[in-house]
Amino acid sequence: MAAAKRDYYKVLGVDRSASEGDIKKAFRGLARELHPDVNAHDPEAEEKFKDAAEAYEVLSDRQRRETYDRFGHEGLQSAGVGFGSFQDIFDAIFGGADPFGGFGRGSGAGADVAAVVEMDLEDALEDQQREISFEVVSVCEHCRGNGAEPGTPIETCDRCGGTGQLREVSRSIFGQVVRAMPCDKCGGEGRIPQTPCERCGGAGRVTEMRTWEVDIPAGIEDGQRVRIAGAGHAGAMGGRQGDLYVEVRIDPDERFTRQGTELIARAEVPVTTAIVGGEVFVPTLEGEVAIEVPAGTQHGDMGVLSGRGLPPLHGGRRGDQHVVFELVVPTDLDPEEREAAERLAEALGQGQPSPRR
Ligand SMILES: [Zn+2]
Ligand SMILES: [Zn+2]
16 A cells, blocks of 8 residues: 555545546546556556556445545544455446456466454454465475476467567457456467476466564454465466465454444443433443433433544554443332432432433
8 A cells, every 4th residue: 555645636636626427537548548458568557557456446335435535544444444445446437347357457366365364343442463474475495486397398378479468459448458368379479488387287387375473553354455465375377476365354343333533332230320320331442431421411411531442553642432321220128228219319300300401
């Protein structure tokens, strides 16, 4: 992720007052211009395309656009956007056809790997390091990826002439698109070993288990993904490695409702405490703490435990925990208690509740 994000309107080249139609039109134009199949020689095209897709993802959504207009990138990050769902955009714009024929790369690049990490809500308070293991295709060390048993000859593929690619012309919303497909005879290698490597059977790649320490930033939310560039499957013909996407799943904690950095919890308050004031204990992510109940607290009133929420994803002050007071009326009073309650009712005026101010 880039440290300093560009203004989404500038990325798409539209005015801040642009209509939904203008935004869609601008993105389609950029998509056509930056499409890697059209623009294979510009290594920055993919990044630019991703930036444009991210800008479009936000600005095409009325609610997110509003948030962005008011709070900028920071507002979106604390609202739990931030990690792209580019595939959704591709699906929306391109009708399900993935314009990269992979995920954002030319042919020969390795596929991405998806993994899941499960955490408790408390774990989102601090940066976490989790070790994950996953199966990955990597370059065969025995033949160093060329697929031939060491010391044996390799022939050039006659189907693709050694390029490893077959070209296919198709029509799409971009007009005529020349798409390079991996050669089916040599599997995109361009060369065919006469004596296949005994370790990988000539594929040049082997499947193995890989273990990776994944850094999960504090403030992460359920469903967000951490991308580790280059930790995915090996590519063909020296193509770049795919990426590892680690999805974070946070076990729901029934004590809290989370809204970004804010937490909401309930606290039962005896009705007498609500009348005269006092304190009750509420769960926080760091154990139970006391919260003051002001005299005259009504059912549904809220208190705040400052700084007991979660940190924002990119650092900064922790959010707050909001506490909803739920008044509890005692039942099964013994005669003495009942008498005291009756005296109170009388003192407050014939058992009628005092008018609210
Ligand atoms: Zn091998
Ligand atoms: Zn071939």
